Every structure is written in structure tokens, then in C-alpha cells.
Amino acid sequence: MTVDLSLIPDGGVGWLDASGQHSDIVLSTRIRLARNVENFTFTGRARDGERLRVLTQVREAVSTVPSLRESVLFRLDELPPTDRALLHERHLVSKELAGLDGQHPLRTGAAVFLSDGLGVMVNEEDHLRLQSLRSGFALHEAFAEIDRLDRDLGARVPFSFHHEFGFLTACPTNVGTGMRASVLIHLPGLVLTKEIGRVLAGLQQMGLTYRGLYGEGSEVVGNYFQISNQTTLGRSEEELLDLLVRVVGHVIEREEESRRVLLRDAGYIIEDKLWRAYGTLRYARSLTFDEAMNYLSGVRLAVGLKLITGLSVYTLNKLLIFSQAAHLAHAEGRALTESETSLARARYVRRALEAEAGTVG
Amino acid sequence: MLCDSCRERDAVVHLTQIVDNTVSQLHLCERCAAERGVETSVPQKSPLGDFLAEVHKQVAPVTSDGSRCAFCGTTMADFRTTGRWGCSRCYATFEQGMRELLRRVHGSSRHVGRGYNAPQDEALERTSQIGELKERLRRAIENEQFELAADLRDRIKVLE
Numbered sequence: 001m002t003v004d005l006s007l008i009p010d011g012g013v014g015w016l017d018a019s020g021q022h023s024d025i026v027l028s029t030r031i032r033l034a035r036n037v038e039n040f041t042f043t044g045r046a047r048d049g050e051r052l053r054v055l056t057q058v059r060e061a062v063s064t065v066p067s068l069r070e071s072v073l074f075r076l077d078e079l080p081p082t083d084r085a086l087l088h089e090r091h092l093v094s095k096e097l098a099g100l101d102g103q104h105p106l107r108t109g110a111a112v113f114l115s116d117g118l119g120v121m122v123n124e125e126d127h128l129r130l131q132s133l134r135s136g137f138a139l140h141e142a143f144a145e146i147d148r149l150d151r152d153l154g155a156r157v158p159f160s161f162h163h164e165f166g167f168l169t170a171c172p173t174n175v176g177t178g179m180r181a182s183v184l185i186h187l188p189g190l191v192l193t194k195e196i197g198r199v200l201a202g203l204q205q206m207g208l209t210y211r212g213l214y215g216e217g218s219e220v221v222g223n224y225f226q227i228s229n230q231t232t233l234g235r236s237e238e239e240l241l242d243l244l245v246r247v248v249g250h251v252i253e254r255e256e257e258s259r260r261v262l263l264r265d266a267g268y269i270i271e272d273k274l275w276r277a278y279g280t281l282r283y284a285r286s287l288t289f290d291e292a293m294n295y296l297s298g299v300r301l302a303v304g305l306k307l308i309t310g311l312s313v314y315t316l317n318k319l320l321i322f323s324q325a326a327h328l329a330h331a332e333g334r335a336l337t338e339s340e341t342s343l344a345r346a347r348y349v350r351r352a353l354e355a356e357a358g359t360v361g
Numbered sequence: 362m363l364c365d366s367c368r369e370r371d372a373v374v375h376l377t378q379i380v381d382n383t384v385s386q387l388h389l390c391e392r393c394a395a396e397r398g399v400e401t402s403v404p405q406k407s408p409l410g411d412f413l414a415e416v417h418k419q420v421a422p423v424t425s426d427g428s429r430c431a432f433c434g435t436t437m438a439d440f441r442t443t444g445r446w447g448c449s450r451c452y453a454t455f456e457q458g459m460r461e462l463l464r465r466v467h468g469s470s471r472h473v474g475r476g477y478n479a480p481q482d483e484a485l486e487r488t489s490q491i492g493e494l495k496e497r498l499r500r501a502i503e504n505e506q507f508e509l510a511a512d513l514r515d516r517i518k519v520l521e
Contacts, residue, residue: 041433044443044447162472171446172446176474177475179474
């Protein structure tokens with residue numbers, strides 16, 4: 001069995017379309033809820049048969065949930081590694097569920113239901129990880145959607161819930177609301193003005209945390225940060241969201257302010273640096289992932305500052321996803337070595353920029 | 362990528378060194394890394410598990426037999442290794458000390474978010490029965506046992 005990504009509405013990447021608020025700075029908003037099905041041991045300790053029974057029960061419930069009626073089910077445990085990597089690169093499944101994190105083997109019963117902007121991972125660290133993914137800065141909208149799904153599913157499948165501790169999860173850091181709300185935000189201005197350290201320290205004081213592009217354990221690359229709530233217990237979903245909205249709103253203002261400062265105090269240096277980034281992407285013959293991310297970060301900043309016009313944020317978002325190793329191999333229709341991947345990446349980026357080159361100035 | 366030191370084996374350890382304000386990258390194979398005293402093995406214990414277990418130990422000296430969850434068999438030692446509970450009942454089994462552990466992690470041990478009532482048994486029973494039957498139906502069709510499939514389909518129809 002291979003994955004047919006065309007089955008997923010928008011290929012699962014509708015969130016790339018840059019339609020949301022502040023989408024030049026905030027790429028996407030994601031909210032996930034961790035839930036477990038009562039009367040089963042948690043995934044990590046369950047036997048294969050138990051995990052399959054969880055999947056069967058959830059699959060039955062999903063078929064009558066309105067927002068998931070059109071969803072597509074992918075059995076990760078039946079997919080080759082290349083296809084699992086594709087789903088992971090699209091941010092549709094976690095590394096752990098895809099069996100790619102090197103710590104957890106691919107589990108029997110690992111699956112994901114995908115619908116337009118919504119997903120349910122089954123047999124992740126918790127039995128269920130519901131997630132909602134949206135373009136731009138849209139925490140309340142994403143929550144409204146995931147909350148509806150949570151109620152619909154919770155009315156059909158009994159979730160593990162404790163009157164005092166809330167929703168029970170395998171890791172005690174997720175117990176309570178089970179909610180991790182995050183925004184993927186691009187902060188080159190704060191990095192260049194060296195303000196970022198203070199901002200990140202401030203986040204932690206407010207009970208928030210940050211990670212890299214791929215969540216827990218991933219490095220910060222290309223100035224992309226995922227800001228999310230650190231704790232899940234002792235504050236309601238609304239309080240956690242309000243805090244995040246307030247703080248991220250403030251971070252956006254600080255980023256805009258540092259971009260103004262950069263232009264004012266170092267205008268031509270910045271302009272030169274960013275055009276060089278564009279030039280490299282436009283003509284390089286080999287690009288590593290980190291290089292591509294860093295130059296794309298520069299070009300994205302240049303578009304935000306209106307130094308480069310005629311290039312859409314949507315194109316830049318797409319490059320972020322489609323210039324990753326599994327996507328390049330998929331496009332080439334064969335496995336690629338590391339150096340072949342760098343060549344294919346440079347070719348892909350070059351063509352994408354060429355397509356819009358007539359208008360770039 | 363080849364190891365910077367022996368130039369024979371694949372580099373699997375990537376070091377970033379800062380010497381006199383100069384950043385340099387060093388790519389080593391496992392053997393050369395070990396020779397230079399770089400720890401390459403994956404730690405057996407989860408740091409989070411260690412931290413949480415430490416907190417747990419401080420606030421709830423578990424009896425020497427070490428309590429064990431009656432539902433999933435998880436012990437404190439398991440939790441210490443993985444940093445994960447085995448099932449929802451663990452929260453009751455290890456309740457002594459759980460509040461303090463959660464307070465240390467979250468600054469609070471009380472859920473104030475949305476409440477939840479699990480669906481009634483009867484409805485669940487039916488849903489899970491239908492689920493099982495559909496799974497058997499799928500297998501029957503796969504194995505071309507069409508008589509059995511027809512029978513299963515009828516039973517599903519009745520339940521639905």
C-alpha cells in the first residue's frame with residue numbers, strides 16, 4: 001500500500017495558503033488535544049491487539065462524526081517509510097507516530113484520520129491526538145473547530161477523565177486540558193537585532209515555551225519558532241488561549257518593531273544581504289536543508305519588508321514543505337542520496353522562483 | 362558524509378565547537394567520537410522520568426515493595442525509566458504524591474478546564490459491537506467468505 005496524498009482535501013496543506021491573519025509572520029496555528037480511551041492501557045504499554053481494538057473503536061466512532069465524515073484513514077503501520085516521511089513533512093503526523101524518531105518502533109495500529117485542517121492520530125503516545133491546523137494567527141478559530149470535534153468524538157468513545165486531574169495522559173506534562181496550542185512564527189528581525197534572547201526568556205516567565213519547526217526535540221532552523229503553552233493543568237482552555245493570544249500578539253509587535261529598526265539603521269546592509277539570499281536560491285545548484293531554510297528565511301523577510309515584491313508568501317510556504325527530502329524523493333519518483341537530494345532541492349527551488357521571476361523586483 | 366577524523370566511516374556524530382569565539386563543526390564516526398571521549402550512546406532513562414521520579418520520591422516515599430498498578434502492572438521503577446504512566450488507573454494507584462508531582466510540573470494539581478461525562482454504556486456497547494462486526498465483515502470479504510459476510514451485514518443492519 002502506498003499513500004495517495006491526493007485523497008486528502010488540499011493535500012493536507014491548506015494551512016500553507018497564507019490566508020490567515022498576520023500570515024507573513026505567523027505561518028500557522030495548531031491546537032492538539034491528547035485523549036485516551038477508557039479501559040485500555042496507554043499505547044506505550046499496550047499489546048498489538050489492544051491498539052488494534054482502540055483503532056477499531058475509534059474508526060467506528062469517526063464514521064458518524066460530522067467533521068470527519070469525509071476524512072481519509074492512513075494506516076501508518078502499513079505504509080513504507082518514504083510515505084510516512086511525506087506525512088510527517090506535511091506536519092500531519094508526529095515523528096513518533098510515523099515511527100521515524102529513532103526511539104519508538106513503528107507501532108501496530110498507528111493510524112491517522114485526515115480531513116480538511118483536522119486530524120486524529122491514533123496510537124500516538126496517547127490513544128488519540130486530535131489536531132486542528134490553520135493558516136496564520138487563528139487560535140480561537142482553531143480551538144472552536146477542535147473543541148467541536150472533541151465533543152463529538154467524546155460522546156461516542158469514552159475518554160479517560162478524572163474529576164480532579166482532568167483528561168488523563170501517558171505523560172504527566174499533558175494531563176488536565178491535554179491541550180497544546182501553538183503558533184509557528186518567523187522572527188528574523190528579533191534574531192538579527194539580537195532581541196530574541198530576551199523575548200524567549202520572557203515567554204518562559206509567562207508559562208509559555210518554544211520549540212523548532214517540528215515541535216518537541218526539534219532544532220530552531222530558519223528563524224522559525226513554535227510558541228506554545230508549557231502547562232496544561234490549573235488553567236482553563238480559554239485562559240491558556242487568551243494568554244497565548246496576548247503574548248504572541250506582543251511578540252508580533254516586537255518583530256515588526258525590530259524590522260523597522262533594521263531598515264532604518266542598516267537599510268542597505270539588510271537589503272544587500274536579503275537580495276544575496278534570493279540570488280543564492282535563484283541560482284544555486286546544490287542546497288542543504290538548513291541552507292535552504294536560512295535563505296528562505298531571508299527572502300521571506302525581504303517580502304515582508306517589501307524589498308522584494310511579486311513573490312507570494314504562499315510560494316515561500318510551499319517551498320518550506322516541498323523542498324524537504326521525502327517530498328523531493330517523491331517528486332523524482334525514486335530514493336535519493338544526500339547529495340542527490342541537495343541537487344534536487346536546488347533545482348526545485350530554482351524552478352519555483354523562476355516561475356515567479358518575471359514579476360520579482 | 363565521511364568522518365573528519367578517519368575519513369573512512371560515515372559520520373554520525375555532529376559536534377559544534379566554540380573555541381576563542383570561533384565556531385567550528387566536526388563530523389565524526391561513532392568510533393572516532395568514542396576515542397575523543399564523546400558520549401554517543403542514547404541515555405537509557407528519560408531525563409523527564411528522572412526528574413518526575415525524583416519529585417515523586419521526595420513527596421511520597423513509596424513502600425519498599427513498590428506499589429504496582431492493578432490494571433496495567435506499571436511500577437514506580439517503570440515510570441522512572443520512561444516518564445510515562447501505563448494507564449489511566451495509574452493516576453489513582455499512585456495518587457499519593459501525584460498532587461505534589463503535578464504541582465511541581467504545572468504549578469497546580471487541579472483541572473479547571475472543561476468537564477467531561479463519558480457516554481452511557483448502552484450506546485457504547487452498541488458502537489463497539491458494530492465496530493467489531495464491521496472489522497469481521499472486512500476480513501470475511503477479504504477472505505471471500507461471502508456467506509459469512511452476508512450474515513454479518515444483516516447483524517450490523519439490525520444493530521444500526
